[in-house]
Amino acid sequence: xxxxxxxxxxxxxxxxxxxxxxxxxxxxxxxxxxxxxxxxxxxxxxxxxxxxxxxxxxxxxxxxxxx
Amino acid sequence: xxxxxxxxxxxxxxxxxxxxxxxxxxxxxxxxxxxxxxxxxxxxxxxxxxxxxxxxxxxxxxxxxxxxxxxxxxxxxxxxxxxxxxxxxxxxxxxxxxxxxxxxxxxxxxxxxxxxxxxxxxxxxxxxxxxxxxxxxxxxxx
Numbered sequence: 001x002x003x004x005x006x007x008x009x010x011x012x013x014x015x016x017x018x019x020x021x022x023x024x025x026x027x028x029x030x031x032x033x034x035x036x037x038x039x040x041x042x043x044x045x046x047x048x049x050x051x052x053x054x055x056x057x058x059x060x061x062x063x064x065x066x067x
Numbered sequence: 068x069x070x071x072x073x074x075x076x077x078x079x080x081x082x083x084x085x086x087x088x089x090x091x092x093x094x095x096x097x098x099x100x101x102x103x104x105x106x107x108x109x110x111x112x113x114x115x116x117x118x119x120x121x122x123x124x125x126x127x128x129x130x131x132x133x134x135x136x137x138x139x140x141x142x143x144x145x146x147x148x149x150x151x152x153x154x155x156x157x158x159x160x161x162x163x164x165x166x167x168x169x170x171x172x173x174x175x176x177x178x179x180x181x182x183x184x185x186x187x188x189x190x191x192x193x194x195x196x197x198x199x200x201x202x203x204x205x206x207x208x209x
Contacts, residue, residue, distance in 0.1 A: 030184075032163045036148060039157040052151035056161070059144040064166045066137045067116040067181040 032057070093209060097122075100205040101129035108198045112191060114183040116166065120202055121145065123175035128202070141179040145170060158196070160188060171196045174203035 002010075034046040034056055046053040101120040109115050109131060119130035119141045127138035148156045148170060159170040162184065169180045169192055178199040182191060 030164060033161070035160045036151065036156050037158045038152075038154055044152070046151060052147075056144065056147045056151060057163075059140065059147045060161050060163060060168050063137070063140040063144055063168065063179075064163060064181055066132060066140060067166065 034060075096209055097202070097206050098128050101202050104198045104201050105129050105131050108180070108194065111194050111198075112180075112182065112186070114186045114191075116181045116183065118178060118180035118195075120199065121177045121179065128176070144168070144179060145177055158192065160192065167191075169195050171199055173199045174206065176203055176206070178202075 032048065034048075034053055035043065036046065037043045046056065048057075105118055105120065108118060115131075117130075117132040117137060119132060119138045120128045121138075121142060122128045125142060127142070130138045130141075132138060132141070148159050155172070156170070157172055159168075161168040161170075164184070166184055167182050167186060167188070169178075169182065169188075171178050171192065173196065176199060178195055180191075180195050
């Protein structure tokens, strides 16, 4: 049988693990992305930070700001 | 008039010219059709913020954006997407922290739409493509 303080520590650490996992999922879910498809069926996700992605991001942000 | 279907409503497409008095042929008819399609799309997509239909020559056929610069910005986004891989795109889906942008191209025309964040992407993309297909059909018949 676990000692009472062990039970408490396990509970607290399980809660913090849950919270950390929630934050990770939330961050992943909210990350910006650019997905492009071509008529050939090819699809790609542009890597953030690259010049084409930056240019598209700037155009998209300007468009959203006006919406 | 709208018809309730499942959990959302589909606007009735009467195929009538807009009340602005545009002629029923040629470019005016196409612009009228594009405006009707955007109105229908706005009814289908409650999260839609603004949208524009861009013609084969890069001209704006219809736009629901409040600012005149909106259509120009939509055209700039389209060119930036095409330039990314030096290939004309078929569709694109962009997400930022506050909104999402859907771009589809059909028959040389393009529809650019800005929606709220976390919309159902596949459903929204499908609706937008079907909307643009209506306009291209009209253009083919004109």
